Amino acid sequence: MLDSRSQDDAHRTGSRAIDDLIATVLANADVQINGRRPWDLQIHHPDTLSRIAAQRSLGLGESYMDGWWDCDALDEFTFRILRAGGDHLGKNKWTLALQLLGHSLRNRQSLRRARQVAERHYDLGNDLFEKMLDPTMAYSCGYWKDAETLHEAQEAKLDLICRKLELEPGMTLLDIGCGWGSLLEYAARHYGVRAHGVTVSTEQARLARERCKHLPVEVLLKDYRAVTGQYDRVVSVGMFEHVGRRNYRTFMETSRRLLKDRGLMLLHTIGNNESTHCHDAWINKYIFPNGELPSIKQIAQQAEHRFVVEDLHNFGPDYARTLKAWDANFQAHWPELSGQYDERFQRMWHYYLNLCAGAFRARTIQLWQWVFSKPGHRVQAYRAPR
Structure with missing residues (x-):
């Protein structure tokens, strides 16, 4: 049996081994502990590395929220960890790198739990999102092909969607997961459609109705599974990430039921490179x-026999630039927000935006726009704009 001194020695030896292992992973990513470069970690608490090793993604994120470590370029740190893990590390070290830094959202969502994400994220406060987003209030990837500013990128994304859907005046449009009404407002104002939007967020519905009150737009506080009727066009932007793999079939069947025979549907979603049943603990909490996050395989399997895939467009790297623009807005407006949110929230939000930006830069996750039609109803070739 070990005496207290032997136990202390064993604990110190084990801690050093853990610290050395993490340091090896960081070294492979060219990240230094207490280095001088923007992507190096600055450690403020002696138990930081042990906490990360024990709790993996949750420990990494929570220790940052608690001020145990800092990094001037969190997105670059994330990018380097993921890039090194994917390209240069062996299987065991790559596994450890992924455990250290979770990078995608993976958990199911039942009808009973559908409002949880609204209550804990989208209903945080419209003031927060109004300060962080551009005037369109689009909370999804901008399209930076010819854009210089966040507002230009978001308007370009909205217009790209409208052109891919081949919208014409008088058409009916359903937006599943309409957010604060950015696409509803744009499509009604610039393309003359009559639009319905559904969201499970009370705050989103309230602001979307206010923004669209003089347009032929109706915003419903409703789950997509409860929607009835048929529409010329159906669209879903940044909502499919909340559907969950057990509901992908239901989503596709519901969308097909709501779409008229000669219609088009566009699905805009973040995606994972692999099909997986795991989820990231910090992001989830x-x-x-x-x-x-769905994979191409998972989406295609549920679209099979229900839709024709007319087009698939990936512009995932644009999301890194979008997230950095949101973070810049968030930081610039923090003095106005600090009366409602504490410092730990500030660190959490900054970490979230940069964590995701780094993952998109590393091409660990993607941004896809799918265009679907119903089988046998569109004879002419579809020409997707870019």
Whole structure:
């Protein structure tokens, strides 16, 4: 039996081994502990590395929220960890790198739990999102092909969606997960459509109705599974990440039921490179409860026999630039927000935006726009704009 001195020695030896292992992973990513470069970690608490090793993604995020470590370029740190793990590390070290830094959202969402993400994320306060987002209030990836500013990128994304859907005046449009009404407002104002939007967020519905009150737009506080009727066009932007793999079939069947025979549907979603049943503990706990990223395989399997895939467009790297623009807005407006949110929230939100930006830069996750039609109803070739 070990005496107290032997136990202390064993504990110190074990801690050093853990610290050395993490240091090796960081070294492979060219990240230094207490280094001088923007992507190096600045450690403020002696138990930081042990906490990360024990709790993996949750420990990494929570220790940052608690001020145990800092990094001037969190997105670059994330990018380097993921890039090194994917390209240069062996299987065991790559596994450790992924455990250290979770990078996607994977968990199911039942009808009963559908409002949890609204209550814990989208209903945080419209003031927060109004300060962080651009005037369109689009909370999804901008399209930076010809854009210089966040507002230009978001308007370009909205217009790209409208052109891909081939919208014409008088058409009816359903937006599943309409957010604060950015696409509803744009499509009604610039393309003359009559639009319905559904969201499970009370705050989003309230602001969307206010923004669209003089347009032929109706915003419903409703789950997509409860929607009835048929529409010329159906669209979903940044909502599919909350559907969950057990509901992908239901989503596709519901969308098909709501779409007229000659219609088009556009699905805009973040995606994972691989099909997986795992989820990231920190993201799930603090940012998107019950979220889950689909793979191309998972989407295609549920679209099969229900839709024709007319187009698939990936512009995932644009999301890194979008997230950095949101973070810049958030930091610039923090003095105005600090009366309602504490410092730990500030660190959490900054970490979230940069964590995701780094993952998109590393191409660990993607941004896809799918265009679907119903089988046998569109004879002419579809030409997707870019």
